[in-house]
Every structure is written in structure tokens, then in C-alpha cells.
């Protein structure tokens with residue numbers, strides 16, 4: 347690999363610009379991913395927050411979903427935030443009728459898990475795998491991980507035990523948005539996976 351890893355940020359819908367800014371800041375070459383033929387040129391992929399049902403429809407309509415799922419299953423390092431976590435999950439609860447995913451993370455993820463009372467909130471969560479300082483987590487109509495298989499490591503959970511950040515091999519997912527909080531440790535961890543791959 348050249349000195350700068352080439353990262354694609356799925357740019358069909360959602361807060362892809364914030365991820366592009368975070369990754370550029372960390373020295374990656376970042377490109378918006380919109381077409382299937384771009385996937386083979388990438389060292390890693392980020393799936394942003396947004397609206398997972400729309401992202402699902404667009405990724406299938408653009409022919410990106412099937413080759414992207416295959417590339418991630420083949421080991422392409424990937425990080426998804428919020429709607430991106432839903433896109434990665436093998437199983438979803440409270441999806442819209444017909445909603446599909448890339449099916450690369452052995453989790454059941456519930457959409458909009460915090461209800462309308464708690465639509466958006468911010469909190470600090472200890473995540474020893476990311477370092478001593480707690481992670482400042484911004485939740486926006488966020489999902490939670492309801493269930494996960496044995497190959498999935500929990501990186502972070504709320505005080506009541508609800509799992510909100512996980513890793514399975516080269517796939518990292520968080521229910522919250524580090525890219526809007528000036529929190530770069532998830533992107534750094536993702537780029538370490540990219541460099542090791």
C-alpha cells in the first residue's frame with residue numbers, strides 16, 4: 347500500500363461529508379463511493395449515518411450493495427456509524443417492510459431504539475479498548491445492538507448494558523456519531539485495521 351490508504355465513504359445519503367473530513371484530517375486519501383467499479387480500488391470503507399432504509403434502497407439501485415457486501419466479507423476493513431451500523435448488521439428489528447442490509451456483522455440491531463422522548467442525546471461512555479478517556483457519544487435517532495454472535499466484541503455499552511459499539515474482525519460499528527463530536531479514535535482504530543490488512 348502507498349503511504350496514504352485510499353478510503354471510500356459511501357456517499358449516497360447521510361453525513362458522509364463529516365466522515366470525509368475526519369479521515370482526511372487523519373491523513374487518508376478519501377473518495378466518495380457511489381459506483382460499484384470504485385470498490386476494488388479501496389483499502390477500506392466507511393458507511394455514514396443517515397437513514398438506513400434510504401441508504402439501503404439507493405445502494406441496491408446503484409448496484410453497490412452486492413459487491414460491497416462481498417468485498418467486506420472478503421476482509422475489506424469497514425466502519426459504520428448509526429445508519430451505517432444498521433446497514434452492516436445481519437439482522438434488523440423495526441426495519442421498514444422489505445428493508446435489507448449488507449449482512450456482514452453478526453448482530454441484531456434495533457432501529458430508533460431510544461424512542462421519540464430520547465431522539466437525540468449525548469453522553470460519555472468508558473471504552474477501555476479506545477483508551478483511558480471516555481468516548482463522547484452523540485446519539486441521533488440511534489439504534490442499539492440487541493443481540494450479537496460469539497465472534498462480535500463489545501467496544502462500548504451504556505450504563506444500563508445496552509450495547510452501542512462493536513467489532514467483528516475487520517468490521518467496526520457504532521450506534522453514535524464520532525464524526526460530529528471531534529472524536530477521532532474510532533477512525534484511528536479503523537485506519538489501523540486498514541494498515542494491517
Ligand code: GLN
Nearest residue numbers: 395396397398428429487
Ligand atoms: N434512524 C436512522 C435509521 O434508521 C439512523 C439515524 C442516524 O444515522 N443518525 O437509519
